[in-house]
Amino acid sequence: MRFIYQSALAVAYLYVAAMAATCDGRIKPKVMIITFFDAEGEIYLTKSNTTGALDFRAQLHRVPYASPEFPYLHCTRDGDACLMTTGEAEIQATATTMALLADPQLDLSETYWVLTGVGGGAPDRVTLGAITLARFTVQVGMSYELDARELPPAFATGYVPQGTESPDAAWGSVYNSEVFEVNAALRDALSVMIDPSRVADSAAAAAYRAHYEAVPRFAPGAAPPAVHHCDSATSDTWFTGALLAETHARRVDLWTNGTGVYCTTAQEDGAVLGALVRGALESRVDFGRVAIVRTVSDFDRPYPDQSVMDNLVKGTVGYPIAIENVWVAGESIARGIIGAWEETFEAGVPARNYVGDVWGVLGGTPDFGPGRVSDGEPVLLPGAKGQQSAKVKRSTRRSRIQK
The missing domain is CATH 3.40.50 (Rossmann fold)
Incomplete structure (x- = not known):
């Protein structure tokens, strides 16, 4: 079910992500929110409809070597805030975090x-x-x-x-x-x-x-x-x-x-x-x-x-x-x-x-x-x-x- 959800989400956001990329091709978030399983991440996406809330649906960036269940980084249109779900348990969490650190499309120096x-x-x-x-x-x-x-x-x-x-x-x-x-x-x-x-x-x-x-x-x-x-x-x-x-x-x-x-x-x-x-x-x-x-x-x-x-x-x-x-x-x-x-x-x-x-x-x-x-x-x-x-x-x- 979660694979299906992620695949559908990816298709829905691809056009938005293409339009919202930063001018130099890199995302430099001020805040990186880390969650660990589907419900924790989905609440941020669902609540993006809330008036005044940060909209984490504006950009979608695939992170190489991230969890196959949660391969996408979700960011606001300006890239100031991003959301990543690692997958449950210690091995998944470490592997996904290392994938974020290794991604050349991310500048995390001040995050x-x-x-x-x-x-x-x-x-x-x-x-x-x-x-x-x-x-x-x-x-x-x-x-x-x-x-x-x-x-x-x-x-x-x-x-x-x-x-x-x-x-x-x-x-x-x-x-x-x-x-x-x-x-x-x-x-x-x-x-x-x-x-x-x-x-x-x-x-x-x-x-x-x-x-x-x-x-x-x-x-x-x-x-x-x-x-x-x-x-x-x-x-x-x-x-x-x-x-x-x-x-x-x-x-x-x-x-x-x-x-x-x-x-x-x-x-x-x-x-x-x-x-x-x-x-x-x-x-x-x-x-x-x-x-x-x-x-x-x-x-x-x-x-x-x-x-x-x-x-x-x-x-x-x-x-x-x-x-x-x-x-x-x-x-x-x-x-x-x-x-x-x-x-x-x-x-x-x-x-x-x-x-x-x-x-x-x-x-x-x-x-x-x-x-x-x-x-x-x-x-x-x-x-x-x-x-x-x-x-x-x-x-x-x-x-x-x-x-």
């Missing part, structure tokens, strides 16, 4: 990347329909897994960080995809662009989240949706239940040195950020211009007396408003950036925090983890533009640090 998608939510932090903007994304799937029926007596979970012998170990094998940190000052500037009165809600979502009122610490999950600052845990394995949720919340806390606050589940955020770090090393993108937005479609654990399976298969009543709020957040941010381009965003929003990956390859010293492969200087890649200073310390590429 703001706004990742927008739905995810699960922790009821002690957020509720159904909530819009979250993250500073950290943590790859909790980087684990050994033990079957719950065979756990050692002292283990509360079967997920153990790779290279360690304890579920509560902070670091073991470091692959440099465990944690990414983005610009918190940018996050703060973008979050105020979202009008709280526009955040979608529904009677069905309100009725479902009322089940969480009986637990005082789940008061956030029983409340109406709002805009929050908190962080995402990513994995291609979907999980449900209090034990796993608490396990991954501890992982986020440990791997961000106590700074990150877990509130949403996601699959693809770290995958896109990993590709963007490589793009930044080639001076293709500015990693200080990245924002992570997730809206909550379901809870990561059941309400009292609900089974984990019921929560998993029947708990997605927040999905319609989460999809709606993907557009509310992403379109509001895109319009805000474009509207204040000259006075604020063209020059960039200076970061007050560390921005980058575990190893610090973009320069600076990570405020988490055991990385620091280049003594605070950007890593030098042979032939890369604008790169200077240190090489990677090869001995730390697969460090095994026991704590």
Whole structure:
């Protein structure tokens, strides 16, 4: 069905795209909105009919090597804002992001990347329909897994960080995809662009989240949706239940040195950020211009007396408003950036925090983890533009640090 939709869309837009190409044949977006599956992308196209909304149907550009399911970049007529759907899960997201970076028809040097998608939510932090903007994304799937029926007596979970012998170990094998940190000052500037009165809600979502009122610490999950600052845990394995949720919340806390606050589940955020770090090393993108937005479609654990399976298969009543709020957040941010381009965003929003990956390859010293492969200087890649200073310390590429 999605292939049919994309093919029909392509035919419908080909004439418009031909008429709307930029004068030099390149598109230089101020904002690149990234979505991950069909409904997340389609809401932007459907809402393009809304009065005053950005029209992402005006240009259609095929991106070589992008997902065969979603091969087209959708842009406004002036090319200021573009929309790309990567395909679900980490492999798809990384491959499509790399395809965007490699496309010679795109100038991404000043582009703001706004990742927008739905995810699960922790009821002690957020509720159904909530819009979250993250500073950290943590790859909790980087684990050994033990079957719950065979756990050692002292283990509360079967997920153990790779290279360690304890579920509560902070670091073991470091692959440099465990944690990414983005610009918190940018996050703060973008979050105020979202009008709280526009955040979608529904009677069905309100009725479902009322089940969480009986637990005082789940008061956030029983409340109406709002805009929050908190962080995402990513994995291609979907999980449900209090034990796993608490396990991954501890992982986020440990791997961000106590700074990150877990509130949403996601699959693809770290995958896109990993590709963007490589793009930044080639001076293709500015990693200080990245924002992570997730809206909550379901809870990561059941309400009292609900089974984990019921929560998993029947708990997605927040999905319609989460999809709606993907557009509310992403379109509001895109319009805000474009509207204040000259006075604020063209020059960039200076970061007050560390921005980058575990190893610090973009320069600076990570405020988490055991990385620091280049003594605070950007890593030098042979032939890369604008790169200077240190090489990677090869001995730390697969460090095994026991704590």
